[in-house]
Amino acid sequence: MKDIIRASVAVIVVSALLLYINSQLGKTSGSTGSDTITVYNWGEYLDPELLNQFTEETGIRVIYETFDSNEAMMTKVEQGGTSYDVAMPSEYMIEKMKEDDLLIPLDHSKIPNLKNIDPYFLDLPFDPGNEYSVPYFWGTVGIAFNPDLLGKDFDFTSWEDLWSPELRQQVILVDSAREVIGMGLNSLGYSLNSTDEAELDAASAKLDELTPNVKAIIGDEIVEMMRRNEAAIALTWSGQALDMMYINESIDFAVPEEGSNLWFDNMIIPKTAANVDGAHQFINFMLDAEVAAQNADWVGYSTPNAAGLELMDPEVTGDERFYPDEEIRERLEVYRNLGPEMTGEYNERFLRFKMGMN
Amino acid sequence: MQNKSTKALYLIPYGAWILLFVVAPIALVVYYSLFDIHGDFTFSNYKAFFSSVYLELTLSSFWYAFLITLFSLLISYPTAYFLTKTKHKQLWLLLIIIPSWINLLLKTYAFIGIFGQYGPINAFFAAIGIGSTQLLFTDFSFIFVSVYIFIPFMILPIFNAIDRLNPALIDASRDLGASPWTTFRRVILPLTMNGVKSGIQVTFIPALSLFMITRLIAGNKVITLGTAIEQQFLVTQNWGMGSTIAVFLILFMFIIMLFTGQKEKGGASVGKTK
Numbered sequence: 348m349k350d351i352i353r354a355s356v357a358v359i360v361v362s363a364l365l366l367y368i369n370s371q372l373g374k375t376s377g378s379t380g381s382d383t384i385t386v387y388n389w390g391e392y393l394d395p396e397l398l399n400q401f402t403e404e405t406g407i408r409v410i411y412e413t414f415d416s417n418e419a420m421m422t423k424v425e426q427g428g429t430s431y432d433v434a435m436p437s438e439y440m441i442e443k444m445k446e447d448d449l450l451i452p453l454d455h456s457k458i459p460n461l462k463n464i465d466p467y468f469l470d471l472p473f474d475p476g477n478e479y480s481v482p483y484f485w486g487t488v489g490i491a492f493n494p495d496l497l498g499k500d501f502d503f504t505s506w507e508d509l510w511s512p513e514l515r516q517q518v519i520l521v522d523s524a525r526e527v528i529g530m531g532l533n534s535l536g537y538s539l540n541s542t543d544e545a546e547l548d549a550a551s552a553k554l555d556e557l558t559p560n561v562k563a564i565i566g567d568e569i570v571e572m573m574r575r576n577e578a579a580i581a582l583t584w585s586g587q588a589l590d591m592m593y594i595n596e597s598i599d600f601a602v603p604e605e606g607s608n609l610w611f612d613n614m615i616i617p618k619t620a621a622n623v624d625g626a627h628q629f630i631n632f633m634l635d636a637e638v639a640a641q642n643a644d645w646v647g648y649s650t651p652n653a654a655g656l657e658l659m660d661p662e663v664t665g666d667e668r669f670y671p672d673e674e675i676r677e678r679l680e681v682y683r684n685l686g687p688e689m690t691g692e693y694n695e696r697f698l699r700f701k702m703g704m705n
Numbered sequence: 706m707q708n709k710s711t712k713a714l715y716l717i718p719y720g721a722w723i724l725l726f727v728v729a730p731i732a733l734v735v736y737y738s739l740f741d742i743h744g745d746f747t748f749s750n751y752k753a754f755f756s757s758v759y760l761e762l763t764l765s766s767f768w769y770a771f772l773i774t775l776f777s778l779l780i781s782y783p784t785a786y787f788l789t790k791t792k793h794k795q796l797w798l799l800l801i802i803i804p805s806w807i808n809l810l811l812k813t814y815a816f817i818g819i820f821g822q823y824g825p826i827n828a829f830f831a832a833i834g835i836g837s838t839q840l841l842f843t844d845f846s847f848i849f850v851s852v853y854i855f856i857p858f859m860i861l862p863i864f865n866a867i868d869r870l871n872p873a874l875i876d877a878s879r880d881l882g883a884s885p886w887t888t889f890r891r892v893i894l895p896l897t898m899n900g901v902k903s904g905i906q907v908t909f910i911p912a913l914s915l916f917m918i919t920r921l922i923a924g925n926k927v928i929t930l931g932t933a934i935e936q937q938f939l940v941t942q943n944w945g946m947g948s949t950i951a952v953f954l955i956l957f958m959f960i961i962m963l964f965t966g967q968k969e970k971g972g973a974s975v976g977k978t979k
Contacts, residue, residue, distance in 0.1 A: 354718030362725055418942055516839060522925060524940065563842040563924020568817070577822050577841075687742040687943070694941045698933065699758055702765070704926040705844070 370428075384625040385410040387420060387431040389612070392484075394645035401632050407625045424449055424617045431617050432626040435483050438473040438611045442684035450479040451616040457627040460634035467673065468611065468651035473681065480613035481630055484586075484648040487609055487671065487679060488526055489602035491588040493595070496579035503601040506534035509580070510557060518557070519572060519581040520564045524697035525682060526608065527554065527564075530582060533606045540683045547696065554700050564701060573598060584610075585669055586648040593647075600668045602675065609679035611651070731955065738948035750949035759933070759950065763957075766929040770912035773851045777908050778901065780852065781859035785900075788860070789867045798864060805857040813921050816850050817841065820922075842924035850922045851915060859904040866900025867893070902965040910958050930954050 386393075390413040398409045412431070414420040417440040423429055425447070436444065444450050455461060461469075461481060468482045490503040497517075501508050509518055520527050529539035531550035541547060562578060572578040573591040581588075588600040614633065616626045632638060639655030649669055650656060656664050664670050671679075685693065741747045753759070788797050804812070818824055820840040827837040840846050870893065878888040916931030925932070930950055937947030 351714045351717060355721065358718050358721045358725070416939065418939055422942070519924075522920065561926075562839075563926065565920055565924055568921065575821070575823065687941075691742065691941050691943055691946075694936055695758060698762075698928065698936065701925050702758070702761060702928050705765070 381622060381625070382406060383408040383410060384432040384622050384629055385412065385430060386629065387412050387414060387423075387429075387434040387617075389413060389435060390415060392435065392612075392646055392648075394642050396645075397633075397638055397642055400638070401629060404632070405625075405628055407622075407628065409629070421449070424619055427619060430619050430621040432620040432622050433614055433629050434617055435612050435614055437682070438471070438613065439682040439684045441480050441613060441615060442473045444615070444617075445474070445479060446684070449618045451618055451620060451623060452478050453481065453616065453630070454627060457624075458631045458634065460631050460636075463634050463636055463639065463652050463654035465651050465653040465656075467676075471611070471681065473611075473683070474613070480615045481634065482651040483612045483614050483633070484643070484646065485609065485611045485651055486585040486648050486669075487602050488529070488582070488584055488607050489588065489600055489668075490580060491573060491583050491591055491598055491600050492580045493573065493576065493578075493598050495597045496576060503580075504604050506530060506603045506605055508603075509534075509560065509582075511560075514560045514580065516560065516562050517579045518560045519562050519569055519578045521569060521581070521583050522564050522566045524694045526582065527700065528693050528696055529608055529682075530554075533603070536605060539606070539608055539680050540685065542685065542689050547692070551696050551700065555703050558700075558704050561704060564704075586646070589647045589669060602668070602671065602679070604678065606678045606680060609676060609681050611681070734948045734951050734955070736948075737944050738952050740945045742943050742945060747945075750945045753946060754949050754953060762928060762930060762933055763953070765927070766913050769848070769851075769927060769929065770909050772848055773855060773912045774905055774909045776848060776852045777855045777859045778904065781856055781863055781904065782901070784856075785860045785863040785867055788864055794864075794868070798860075801860055802857050805854075809854065810917065812854065813850065813918055816846070816922060820846050841922065842926060844923070844927065847918065847923035847927050850918055851912060854918075855908045855912065858907045862903035862907070863897065863900040866897040870896055906962065906965050910961055913957065914954060 384407055386398075386409055388411070392413075393411070395411075398411060402408055414423070417436050420434060420436055421440060421444060424431060424434065424444070441450070455477075458481065461477070464482060468485065469477055474480045490509070492501065492503060494500070497514075499511075499513055501511070501514075503509075508514075525539075528547070528550060531554040532539045532541050532546065535546070535549055535553055537543075537546045537550065541550075565572075567587075569578070569581050569583055570587055570590050573581055574594040576595070581591075585600065585602075588598070591598045592600070614630050616623060616630075620626055633642070634652065636652065636654035636658060639650050639652035640658040643650035643652070643655060643659060644663075650659075667675070738750055739746055739748070741749055784801075788794050788801075791797050819826060821827070822837060822839075822841075824840075826840060831837050874892055874896070875888060878892045883891065913929065914931035914934070915929055916935055919925060919927045919929055919932055930953075934947050934950050934954070937943050937950065941947075
């Protein structure tokens with residue numbers, strides 16, 4: 348009899364423990380009061396020193412957590428149980444969160460530093476009038492390549508270069524449906540937000556022709572591979588390319604002329620925020636010229652902060668590869684939220700492309 | 706008076722455990738699989754599974770799982786056999802098992818370095834004049850690493866089965882004039898079949914849903930059902946479709962268990978005399 352009770356108790360204890368752990372995990376962002384805020388950001392995407400500086404200036408303590416995909420971030424906000432006060436999703440995700448009513452409108456009177464932002468990055472189609480979001484960093488999608496490892500001279504001014512027969516088994520693609528399908532669409536001159544079946548079919552067919560050149564489709568491991576000369580060409584984001592260049596100086600980066608993706612990560616206040624006032628203070632702080640400059644130096648991506656830009660090393664800010672001028676930017680496109688069906692379709696096409704590799 | 710009611714009482718903890726941690730999760734997966742992306746009740750996910758993409762995916766998953774199991778078995782059976790013949794067999798066995806205590810991800814990352822363009826294998830190839838070859842992101846490297854990871858799980862049950870084999874039966878077979886090959890085929894193999902079946906189970910089923918190695922070692926050139934589930938949940942956020950694939954994976958597992966299930970034929974023919 349005792350055994351039975353003991354075993355039953357064990358089952359109940361395990362269940363209770365799991366429930367407890369679950370609730371604890373849910374509220375790691377925990378006790379956001381008036382003197383703390385919780386910031387939810389991508390990994391390696393904010394100079395930690397600035398968090399201390401913010402606490403010194405305002406007395407608000409910052410709890411800092413990171414995510415690795417827009418979708419993971421949204422799932423956590425959507426399911427509740429968290430109290431993130433500021434998060435930094437990408438533009439298409441903001442469109443989606445807006446539709447799902449997951450954002451709190453910003454009070455512009457509490458963000459005077461908004462004036463520091465280059466007007467080019469304000470009032471964009473995904474958030475007219477910056478009602479919900481303020482730009483944080485921006486960048487492009489392009490080709491990182493190592494001329495030392497390539498026999499022939501390539502400058503990758505055109506996506507078409509990737510299809511060259513000389514590049515057999517040389518190209519690494521990033522494991523992300525929108526980037527790869529988008530490249531297929533761009534290489535044919537279509538919009539990377541296309542929802543036209545015929546255009547998508549053409550892009551899929553075009554991508555299938557690329558398979559002999561594809562070495563692998565991987566995630567963040569790309570950076571290490573390029574740094575160690577394991578790979579010569581990679582389809583990647585501008586900031587990742589910069590990470591590679593810090594270590595391996597032979598690497599170059601190009602954004603092909605047919606067009607590519609221009610992306611923005613933005614600061615928003617999710618519906619679940621507990622300290623909305625503190626969140627505004629934090630956003631305003633991050634927009635300060637000196638703070639933005641220091642942060643951009645640390646992170647490496649391009650800052651939309653015009654006042655901060657002036658404080659930075661002109662050699663960095665003058666680099667056309669990472670701060671392309673407006674003429675080049677005109678050719679680039681911002682992702683739109685495609686809706687669940689089209690997102691599914693893009694992913695299915697990507698899956699089919701991957702399966703065609705073998 | 707140890708009657709039925711006490712027996713039933715003993716079943717309560719077991720029943721509660723099964724209900725909470727086996728039945729409930731599976732029921733949830735089945736439940737989710739019946740809703741589409743808008744949260745409407747539908748069977749369309751099941752219809753979608755029978756479209757060409759997912760069927761092809763299933764076939765290729767099975768093919769790779771089959772290859773991984775086959776090579777694991779080809780290496781494990783002789784290894785287990787010779788292990789039982791060694792003097793300190795438990796020690797040798799332990800040495801083979803120990804690597805499986807190391808985190809899977811760590812081992813996988815190690816292979817990225819080993820197979821790399823500048824890794825030791827390519828350095829060796831260069832030294833003997835073959836020249837460096839692309840090893841990473843090939844079918845070969847994928848199967849090699851997977852086999853390496855599954856071998857300890859395959860060896861263990863086979864080792865136990867061979868170890869339990871009564872040596873008198875082999876002697877008898879020889880005395881009656883059977884050649885070594887016949888002895889193996891007619892005596893040793895049938896009597897250790899249960900170990901082989903368990904080994905196949907613990908290799909084939911996880912191999913069906915490998916997904917991390919497919920990316921890190923095969924560069925996503927090999928796609929398994931596991932990859933598809935991960936994508937549906939994390940990227941597409943189509944939990945319905947992800948659950949549907951998971952339901953089929955569970956079904957496949959049941960079928961495999963059915964085929965490799967142990968038939969209780971009484972211990973006398975297998976075990977050493979007790």
